[in-house]
Structures are given as structure tokens and as C-alpha cells.
Amino acid sequence: MTVNLEDYFRTVFEEHLSVSVSVPEVDLRTGATHLLDKQKEIKQMDTALRTQKDTFELKKESLRQRKEELKKKEEKLKDSLLQFDKFVQENDAKKARGMKKAEAERAVLREREREVQQLQRNIAALLAKKEQLQARVSRNRIYWSFIEKVLKSSKKFEEAGQLIGRFDTLLCTREKLLKRQSELERERESEGVELRRYLSERGSVLLHYNNKLSQLQTELDTVLSQALRWESTWNHIQATAAKETLLLGQIKVVTLNLYHMTSGVTGRTEGVNVDDTLEQLDKIQRYLQDRADIVHDLRSDAGNKSIPSDE
Template identity: 55%
Template sequence: MALNLEDYFRTVYEDKLLVKMPEREDEQLTAATRLLEKRREMAEVEQALATQKEEFHVKMESLHQRREELGNKEELLKESLLKFDKFLKENDTKRSRAVRKARAERDMARQKDRDIERLGKEIDALQARKERLQGRVKNNAIYWEYMNKVTNRSEKFEEIRELTVRFDALLSTREQLLQRESEGQERMEAERMRLHRYTKDCSDLILQYNNQLATLQTQLDDARSQALKWESTWNHIQATAAKKTLLLGQIKMVTLNLYQMLNKQTKQEGEVAVEDTAGQLDKIQLFIQDLSDILCDLKRMDMVSAHTSSHVN
């Protein structure tokens, strides 16, 4: 906003702030007169700037109030929109409820139509069944007449009900006997299957034991073969160990003799025990190394003396 204000005042008063070049007839004015003229012009410009600033502040206050009014109107508009949205939602809810109610009533009417149709079909089916049963009763009437004749001639049964009860008892007994026979057949079949499975399991077990026995026999043969092999190897190891032991004893004796000869040559007392063959070998190695060094020094001296004599000649 400060930058815009500065541009505004610069644009409005740029022409007024421009100082005109003095013409030829003003050249006679004194410096004091020109200074007073400049001050007067600056005062006029400052007065104009103050007036414009006041007008600008008034406009800014008006714009601020206008903005507040617009904000209040916007809040009122938002509240109105919220109320209208709530009104629309309530109308949608009522309309949805009415639609669901109408749909439920239509579904109920269709269900009742279906129930009526189903009940009509059931009535037709029951009527047809009634006609069939009446036909069966008519056809079975001869059996009823026959039962009456039987009870009239029978001395044991006086009523048809007693005859039917006896017949039902005999029929139930027959069913029980058939059920027992069926259960006996099932138990017999189960026992037969169990015997078959037991026989098969025993055969499989015998076959498995035979296979294990063959495997164990093979392992026994392999173990015996390995035992013979390792026995031969052990004998060879024992023979080889005897030879190695004899060779080791010979090496120790030779080493001891060399060490004793070394002590005689160096005229030193024995610093190593008789059983310490490794220590004796170390001493012998040091002695041989010393002799080798001495021999190398002698050869070097001979070569130097020969070289010197050749130069002298």
C-alpha cells in the first residue's frame, strides 16, 4: 500500500514539483527572491499533499467500512445458504421417506397379490387331493367290506380295530426282525472287513520285518567286511608303527652320536639332555651353519687374495 501511495503522489504532483528554468528576464532576480519563490512553491505542494493525504485516508476509511458491510452481508448470505441447504435436505428426507413408504406399500400390495395367487393354487391343489382321496376311499371300500366279513366270521377278533392293531403289531415285529437281520449282516460285514484288514496288516508287518531282517543282514555283512578291513589296517599300522619306532630309535642314536662328536670338537659340555633329540638337532644345525659361514669366509678370502695377486702381476 505504501508503494502505491508513493506512485500516486508522484504521478499527481510530478508536474508541480518540476521547477521551470528561469528565463532571460528573470536572471536579474536576486538569490533571496528565488529562495522565497522556491519555499512558497514547496509550501503549496506540501499543502496539496496534505489535502490529498486527507482525502486518501477518508477514501480508505470508506473502503474499510464498505468491506465490513460486505463481510456482514457475506455472513448473512452464508447463514441464508445454510438455512436453505438445511431446508433442501429436510425436503429431500421427507421426499425419500414418502418414496420409501410408497415403495413399501407397492411391495406389500404385490406381496398380497402373490399370497392370494399362492393360496388359490394351494386351494386348487387341496381340492385335487380331496378328489383323489375320495377316489381312493371309493376304490378301497371293497377292503372295508372284506374286513367286516372277516371279523364277522372270526371268533378271535370282534372289531376291525383289533384286527388292524394285530396286523400293525405283526408288521412292527417283522420290521424289527428285518432291522436285526440287517444289523447282524452289517456287523458280520464289519467283522469280515476287520479280519481282512488284520490279515493284510499282518502280511504287511511280516513283509516289513523280512525287509528289515534283510537290511540288518546286509548291514551285518558290511560290518563284518569293515571289521576285516580295519583289522587288516590295524595290523598294517602296527607293523608300520614298529618300523617307524625302529627308524626313530636309529635317528635318535645317530643324532646323539653327532651331538656327542660336536661336543668333542667344540670341547663343550652337554647342554642338552640325552632324550631331547630336537634340541640336539638344533645344536647340530647351528654348528653346521657356523661351519658353512666359516667356509664361505675362507672362499671369499681366497678369491680376494687371488684377485689381488693378479693385479700385482
């Protein structure tokens, strides 16, 4: 806990001052004596405060040492608790390992029992198989007798193993030949199916292209017919265009002549372009309009002059 020394000493000093000031008796001493008494009291108060401060510091140091001792005891207690927890955990671990070991041993024992039972079943199965093999040997003894007779009558084989090996080789060769024949049959059938499918597809493609060729031939005939018709139309258009071009040239020449007759200017900055026929016609129209207005005004003036005056 943090202690504010300044607040503490201020409180103690105020208490002493309140005790000193609370005397209700009439003081008949002079001001200097009173001042000396006050200084004496202040010195006493300072001495008392220093004493209390030293006492407080001693108590504070004692509390600090006590706190350190308690902290050390707390750390020792924590270490003891950790060691105890470690001891308990080790005991639990040993117990768990012991239980696991016992369980593992029981599992191994059960596994060994199952293996023993399986071995007993295997022994029984082997005994049964032995009896079956003995029965087969008894049944097949006739074949061994036959092999011995063949060896006696044959000069090519001296032992039964050679005869059996040759027989196995022939059987293996026969199986390979049969297998190869079967593979060839399957390949032939597959190739036949593939050939028929290919011929069918090619026939379909050929029919499609024949139909496409017939359609294209029809379209070609139609296009040729249209081309002849458009060629005739183009010849007519060219003939008509030549006539209209000639007529257009004549119109341009006439228009240009009329424009010059109206004092129109061409080729200069203020003039009209020689090929700008529309502008020339516009100028000609304005010129004719101006002349028509002049004629109309002259006729109006002539009519007004022919009327007699009222005087």
C-alpha cells in the first residue's frame, strides 16, 4: 500500500496546531515573547515530526522486510505445490503405464490364444488336406504306372521328369496357340466391324457430298441465271448512264453559258467553281428574279404615269 508522507505530516501538524491554538486563556505576554514561544513550539513540532517520520520509516522498512519474507514463503509454498503436483503426476503416469502394460499383456495373451486356435484349425485343415492328397495319390497311381510303361517303351526320355516337362511344354505351347488364335479371331472381328463402320461412314459422307454437289449445282445454275440477268441490266444501266452523262454534260455547259451571260464570274476568289452547277443555277435564279422585279417596278411606274392628274 502506498502512503503519502506529505499528507500524513500535514495532518499531524494541523492536529498539534489545533491543540495549541485552542487554549482560551488570556495571553498577557508581549509579541516577541509570543513569537519565541511559537518558534519553540514549531521546533518541538519539527522534532516530533522527524521522530514520527523516523518511526514511520522504521515501520515501513519492517513492513517491506515482512513483505519480502511473505513473498519468499509464498515462492517456497509454490515450489512445494509444484513438486507435489509433479509427484502426483508421476504417480498417475506410473499407474497409467502400469495399467497400459497390463492391458497390453492381456491383449498379447488373447492374441496368443487366437493364434493357438488358428494354428489348431490350420493343423486340422492340413490333416484333412493330407488325407485328400493321399486319396488323390491312390487315384492317380494308375497314371504313374502308365508313365513308367511309356518310359520303358520310349528311348527318347530316360526319366519321368523329362516326359512330364515335355508334356507341360506341349500343353503350354497349345494354350499359347489357342490364346493367339482367339486373339486373332477377336482382332479379325474387330477389324471387320471397324471396316463395316468405316464403309458405312464413308457411304454416308459420299451421299452427303453428292447431295451437297447437287445443291451447289442448283445454286450455280441459279447464280448463272441471275448473273446473265444482272449483266443485261448492267448493260442497260451503262447505256442509260452514258445518255444521262451526255445530257448532264450538256446541262452543265448550258448552265455555265447562262451564268456567263448573267455576268457571272468563275475561277477567282469571289467567283463560283466551274463544276459547281447548283451554285451557278442559284446565281442565275437570283439574277432572273432581280430582273423580273425591275420589270415589275418599271411597269408599275409606267402605269402610274399614264393616269391623269386630278388638277
